Amino acid sequence: MVPGSRTRADFIGGAVWIALGFVIVVASWRMDRFTQMGATLYTIPGLVPGIVGAVLMLLGALLMLRAWRERSAGVDGGMLEPLVNARVLRFGAACLAYALGLVGRMPFWLGTALFVAVAVALFAPAGQPPARRCGLATVIGLVTALLIATVFERLFLVRLP
Amino acid sequence: MFDGLIAFGHSLLHFGTPMVIGYALLSSLAGVVIGALPGLTATMGLALMTTLTLKLPADQALLVLICTYVGAIYGGSRSAILLNIPGTPASAASCLDGYALARQGLAGRAMGIATTGSVLGTLIGMVALACFTPILGNLALKFGAYEFFWLALFGVIIAGTLTGDDPLKGWIAGIAGLFIPMIGQESQYAYERFSFGLRDLAGGIQLVPALVGAFGFAELLTAMRERQAPVKINAFDTVIPRLRDITQYWRTILRSGLIGTGVGIVPGVGEDVAAWSSYAAAKRASAERAKFGKGSIEGLMAAETGDNACVPGAMIPVLTLAIPGSAPAAVLMAAMIIHGVKPGPMIMIESPRFVYDVVAMMLFATLGILIYGMVLTKLLVQVLRVPQHVITPIIFVLCTIGSFAIAGRLFDVWVMLLFGFIGYGLRHFGYPMAPLVLGIVLGDLLEKNLRRALVLSDGDLAPFFTRPISGVLAALIIGTVAWRLLTLRRRSGHAATAPAGHA
Numbered sequence: 001m002v003p004g005s006r007t008r009a010d011f012i013g014g015a016v017w018i019a020l021g022f023v024i025v026v027a028s029w030r031m032d033r034f035t036q037m038g039a040t041l042y043t044i045p046g047l048v049p050g051i052v053g054a055v056l057m058l059l060g061a062l063l064m065l066r067a068w069r070e071r072s073a074g075v076d077g078g079m080l081e082p083l084v085n086a087r088v089l090r091f092g093a094a095c096l097a098y099a100l101g102l103v104g105r106m107p108f109w110l111g112t113a114l115f116v117a118v119a120v121a122l123f124a125p126a127g128q129p130p131a132r133r134c135g136l137a138t139v140i141g142l143v144t145a146l147l148i149a150t151v152f153e154r155l156f157l158v159r160l161p
Numbered sequence: 162m163f164d165g166l167i168a169f170g171h172s173l174l175h176f177g178t179p180m181v182i183g184y185a186l187l188s189s190l191a192g193v194v195i196g197a198l199p200g201l202t203a204t205m206g207l208a209l210m211t212t213l214t215l216k217l218p219a220d221q222a223l224l225v226l227i228c229t230y231v232g233a234i235y236g237g238s239r240s241a242i243l244l245n246i247p248g249t250p251a252s253a254a255s256c257l258d259g260y261a262l263a264r265q266g267l268a269g270r271a272m273g274i275a276t277t278g279s280v281l282g283t284l285i286g287m288v289a290l291a292c293f294t295p296i297l298g299n300l301a302l303k304f305g306a307y308e309f310f311w312l313a314l315f316g317v318i319i320a321g322t323l324t325g326d327d328p329l330k331g332w333i334a335g336i337a338g339l340f341i342p343m344i345g346q347e348s349q350y351a352y353e354r355f356s357f358g359l360r361d362l363a364g365g366i367q368l369v370p371a372l373v374g375a376f377g378f379a380e381l382l383t384a385m386r387e388r389q390a391p392v393k394i395n396a397f398d399t400v401i402p403r404l405r406d407i408t409q410y411w412r413t414i415l416r417s418g419l420i421g422t423g424v425g426i427v428p429g430v431g432e433d434v435a436a437w438s439s440y441a442a443a444k445r446a447s448a449e450r451a452k453f454g455k456g457s458i459e460g461l462m463a464a465e466t467g468d469n470a471c472v473p474g475a476m477i478p479v480l481t482l483a484i485p486g487s488a489p490a491a492v493l494m495a496a497m498i499i500h501g502v503k504p505g506p507m508i509m510i511e512s513p514r515f516v517y518d519v520v521a522m523m524l525f526a527t528l529g530i531l532i533y534g535m536v537l538t539k540l541l542v543q544v545l546r547v548p549q550h551v552i553t554p555i556i557f558v559l560c561t562i563g564s565f566a567i568a569g570r571l572f573d574v575w576v577m578l579l580f581g582f583i584g585y586g587l588r589h590f591g592y593p594m595a596p597l598v599l600g601i602v603l604g605d606l607l608e609k610n611l612r613r614a615l616v617l618s619d620g621d622l623a624p625f626f627t628r629p630i631s632g633v634l635a636a637l638i639i640g641t642v643a644w645r646l647l648t649l650r651r652r653s654g655h656a657a658t659a660p661a662g663h664a
Contacts, residue, residue: 009590017333024340027355034350042615045352048608049343052336059333062646066329081386083589091385092582095378095557099574103561116554123385123550144555148562157216158566161574 006078011067017060024053087123094119108160109149117141165291168514172521181221182525188225189529190537192232193239194544198552199246200384203233203432204598205377207492211369211499212563219500224522226496230489231283231472231526234432235534238275238465239542242268243397251432251471254440254464261456269398269538274458276534277402278414278465280527285418285466286425286473287523293426294516297481298509304482306614307625311634312428312484313607316599318638320429320488325593328645334592338600339607341366348609361572368495370564370573371580371601375594376488377560378581381553383588389549400538410462413443421467425474429599431487432468432475439467473523480504480516483606488595491602499567 028050033039041047084092094115102111121137128136152158176185188210195206210229214222237252242259255275262271304312317339321331344355345365356362407414417439424435443463444453453460475486476493483505485491497504508515533541564577584594618624626635 006591013590017337020337024355031354032350032352034352037350039350040616040620042620043349043612045347045350045354047615048611049340049354051611052340052343055336056333056340059329059336063329063333080590083586085386087385087388088382088585091553092382094554095381095581096578098557099561099578103565103574104571112558116558119554119557120551123388123553125548125550140551144558148555148558152213152562152566156213158212158562159569160562161565161571 006080007067007071007075009080011064011071014060014062014064014067017063018057019060021053021055021057021060024056025050028053090122091119094122103161109145112148113141113145115141116144165295165517168517169291169520172514172517173524175220175518176224176521176525181224184217184221184225185228185522185525186529186532188228189232189526190533190541192229192234192526193236193530193533193541195229196233196236196248196252197239197541197544198547199240199244199248200380200549200553201556202249202376202380203230203237203251203489204372204492204594205380206230206233207489207496208369208373208376209559209563211492211496212566214496215499215566219497219502220518222500223493223497223502223519224525226493227476227519227522228526228529230493231469231523232530232533233489234469234472235275235279235465235530237468238279239272239538240545242271242275243542244545249432251436251468252464253433254436254468255461257440257454258457258460258464261454262458262461263397265456267398267456269400270403270458271461272397272400272534272538273402274406274461275465276400276531277406278417278462279469279534280402280531281407281414282418282421282466282469283472283523283527283530285415286422286470287520287527289419289422289470290473290476290523291517291520294477294480295509295513297477298506298516301481301506302510304506304630305628306610306617307628307631308634309482309610310607310614311625311631311638312482313603313610315634315638316428316484316603317596318429318641319427320431320596320599321593322641322645323430323434324595325591327591330590330592331596332642334587334594335596335600338597339604341371341601342604343608349612361570366576367567367573368601369492369499369567370576372492372495372598373560373563374577374580375584375597375601377563378557378577379584379588379594381557381560382581382585384549385553391548401535406458406462410459413447413459413463414466416442416446417463417466418470421470422474424467425471425486425490426477428478428482428484428486429596431489431595432471435471435474436464436468439463439470473520476519476523480508480519481506485599485602488598491598495602 028046031046033044098115117137120140121133124133153160195201206229207226210226214225233249234251237248238255240246240248241252241255242263245256245260247253247256259271317335321335322328325331345363346353353363420439420442421435424430424438440460440463443459444450447459475490478484478486479490479494485494494504560577561574564573567573626632
């Protein structure tokens with residue numbers, strides 16, 4: 001992703017908030033009114049979410065308006081770094097793989113050891129020889145996994161996935 | 162007053178067992194480590210520790226959490242002084258003079274001042290907690306649905322206004338946070354809202370996984386954006402606090418302690434605002450104003466006293482109104498509810514001793530940070546050497562366990578992931594996290610009280626503005642929003658004319 005202008009991001013962000021607020025308002029409007037159970041306007045389930053959605057739309061519109069005015073005035077809102085870079089992507093993917101793919105599908109300690117070892121190896125300083133990097137990562141992964149599993153299950157009596 | 166002292170004495174005796182003292186010391190240590198590590202905040206630490214303490218009795222669990230909270234706010238000063246990186250946002254003000262002192266070869270002295278300020282700040286806040294909680298508790302009995310609705314909104318609006326650079330984005334984050342508790346079954350008709358037919362979602366979004374995601378996982382993703390340079394910690398002199406610093410700057414300590422406590426009492430405003438406010442007040446009143454930012458002992462003392470005094474201050478509205486004074490206090494309140502403690506106006510009637518239990522917990526936490534500040538600093542700063550690529554995956558594992566353990570559902574791990582990615586995105590685009598957290602915690606209170614108030618008044622909006630406390634809160638909210646909107650408009654208007662003037 002390439003860097004973009006802060007003002008442009010705010011403009012798009014405002015539009016997203018308006019859309020989200022609109023969806024909330026519509027969904028709230030369509031909710032059951034429970035009139036057969038004697039509900040009044042003030043007790044219907046959609047009242048408060050509807051108000052929250054409307055306020056979100058209003059604030060989104062204000063954000064868009066501000067961004068539009070700044071943009072049309074040529075004000076430099078500053079540049080915004082890309083939302084994700086390679087490091088965030090790699091770390092996010094590793095976390096997703098661990099939480100969605102490993103946890104609950106294999107013994108907790110094994111999944112954790114794999115995740116920690118891979119993450120440490122992936123992000124270790126570039127200068128390290130590959131064999132040393134992998135060896136160290138494996139040791140850190142195993143020690144961490146066994147320590148966490150033991151401490152949580154035995155000491156704190158917490159159920160692990 | 163004597164009743165209070167007796168109750169406090171009972172609380173001290175109750176917690177004075179070796180095992181409980183051990184818990185207090187260990188959790189203060191955990192807090193200091195969490196606070197010292199840049200990227201790990203008190204809010205995140207508390208969310209994770211909530212899981213660890215699930216099986217403990219309520220009083221011991223809360224002792225652990227309060228010691229972690231105090232420890233984390235104090236611990237942030239270590240990296241602020243040694244690395245010029247605030248360990249938690251609360252320590253940002255300490256970087257200015259703390260790091261300047263470290264560069265002059267006085268890092269040890271700076272850490273001693275931070276210890277003095279933090280200990281005295283917590284003690285001042287603790288006294289205020291013991292004195293004001295019963296008073297505010299009695300006042301809170303006069304609060305009805307109208308007042309609680311405004312208070313919930315006040316927390317979100319004030320947090321949105323003060324905790325970020327852009328109030329508009331702060332308000333958006335807060336309102337979005339208010340929406341989260343509206344997912345799942347509502348309380349009156351058990352009607353499923355926004356659950357899309359998903360059984361797991363029908364029960365609503367659990368607070369802890371959402372907070373662990375928004376504060377924990379999102380912080381890890383943000384921290385991983387840049388590769389951390391190897392940490393170089395210079396040798397430092399003695400860290401033992403000096404009595405002279407207290408006698409010389411007692412006015413600053415007292416003023417900062419009171420400011421910090423006051424900021425803590427205001428719903429939604431956190432330790433960072435307390436530190437900056439105390440720092441600014443000290444600078445205004447100081448005879449050595451020119452030294453501020455260049456290694457002023459008074460400046461560092463003010464910032465550290467202010468942020469730690471905010472911790473007990475933030476507990477006052479939690480206990481009396483069930484409205485958190487800061488983002489970490491919001492997590493602490495959630496933990497209280499999980500452990501069956503009901504904070505709110507009835508606390509002084511139903512369980513008045515609990516308030517003094519909290520005061521006693523603060524005292525244990527203060528002793529913890531004093532001990533670590535004097536004895537273990539040299540050892541503790543070594544934790545700053547742990548490389549980012551090792552600590553980050555380990556913390557993510559703790560986030561996963563923390564989310565799962567509350568209800569034993571993998572669904573909560575997915576919630577944590579989702580909130581982590583959303584939180585990361587929001588942070589990136591400049592939306593502060595504190596109002597979001599406040600919104601998530603206060604959404605249910607706001608909805609129940611708005612509906613109750615409207616039923617009571619049969620839809621008449623007048624009582625929202627004519628009841629005395631309600632009217633004051635409404636005026637404060639409307640005034641704050643109007644003032645910031647005016648500034649917003651003026652900024653846009655100014656922006657529109659600026660280029661023409663320069664062209």
